[in-house]
């Protein structure tokens with residue numbers, strides 16, 4: 405409990421100590437301390453700029469940087485004492501600097517406010533995390549595309565309404581996942597562009613009376629440019645919302661893939677095997693091997709969606725400029741980042757380890773009359789109108805259900821009961837191989853197309 409406000413940088417106008425609960429309630433240091441690297445980097449850039457424009461002397465700048473680097477080393481070593489009384493990461497570091505180097509430490513905050521400082525820190529932090537997420541996403545896509553390439557001619561049933569529809573190749577299915585992730589990557593890069601702008605120099609809200617050089621600090625910190633408007637600079641959290649929007653959509657895609665992995669590993673499907681290291685057992689049922697990793701990824705989608713809604717709601721109706729509400733931006737953003745990184749890592753490790761049970765997939769594609777459309781197309785090519793062809797094939801399927809035979813298992817005589825247009829060459833289209841090979845155009849499931857598509861995708865990834 406504090407009974408003295410003198411340690412607080414803003415203590416001057418206060419006549420009684422902050423209530424101990426209020427101190428805890430308003431503090432963010434327990435969660436914003438993870439910004440320390442970026443906070444120190446921002447301060448070093450600010451001090452360097454102040455020296456360049458003559459507000460600090462060169463000697464003062466050096467002293468400040470030395471002090472900040474010593475504090476960084478202390479934090480890295482786990483020896484830094486964080487204090488709730490000092491509210492947040494910014495005031496903790498600033499006070500430690502003054503304790504270390506004396507009066508010069510008190511000059512660092514010249515021409516700056518925590519409002520532009522925190523906006524700068526989060527943008528710097530997010531930029532690094534975006535790069536880490538992009539790397540994991542790329543690793544996942546590389547694994548997917550490689551698995552697709554080696555399964556360009558592995559046949560499985562394709563589904564609509566989760567009912568067998570037409571045969572497809574397993575590689576084609578995996579490349580569909582890759583397309584979702586490719587769009588996610590583009591969205592992430594787009595988010596990075598808008599995050600990578602420097603709000604430093606906006607000060608509290610209106611700018612500052614010192615002759616600062618915002619282009620210089622932007623350049624020192626690797627930002628693309630300074631932001632345009634000081635009021636917007638300290639209040640804008642679009643970049644956090646955009647990241648969470650990217651994250652929600654990515655998690656939605658991972659949850660869809662997870663759902664399919666869960667289905668495919670079930671005894672009822674049995675399409676793939678996931679190595680034991682990605683699964684866990686049951687404490688009561690000895691036979692069980694549960695696909696916990698995809699299930700958890702599917703489940704974690706919920707919290708990330710929650711963070712997006714939390715941030716949108718946080719910003720809704722906020723008047724300009726900075727409001728303390730904005731301190732609530734961090735936990736949702738941080739958890740979204742952590743969750744997405746873990747889920748991508750789990751997927752990037754797991755995807756290359758998938759073992760497809762090709763025979764099971766093939767047999768499943770044979771059941772469910774998956775080549776019925778091929779028979780209809782065959783009849784159309786022989787001059788039958790599509791609606792009539794549809795009717796003929798419908799009757800053949802009904803016969804197949806009664807007799808327990810797939811279309812490809814019927815004799816020519818059996819098929820000709822429904823149309824005498826059918827001839828021996830029908831069996832070229834009724835086989836699964838014939839069916840997939842015939843869909844031979846860009847975006848189609850033919851093995852030749854899947855091989856080419858996976859090569860194009862691999863090329864694209866290698867250029868990132």
Ligand code: ARG
Nearest residue numbers: 432492518519522728730731
């Ligand atoms: N901890 C604060 C935050 O995260 C820093 C900015 C505080 N600014 C202020 N004027 N109280 O938003």
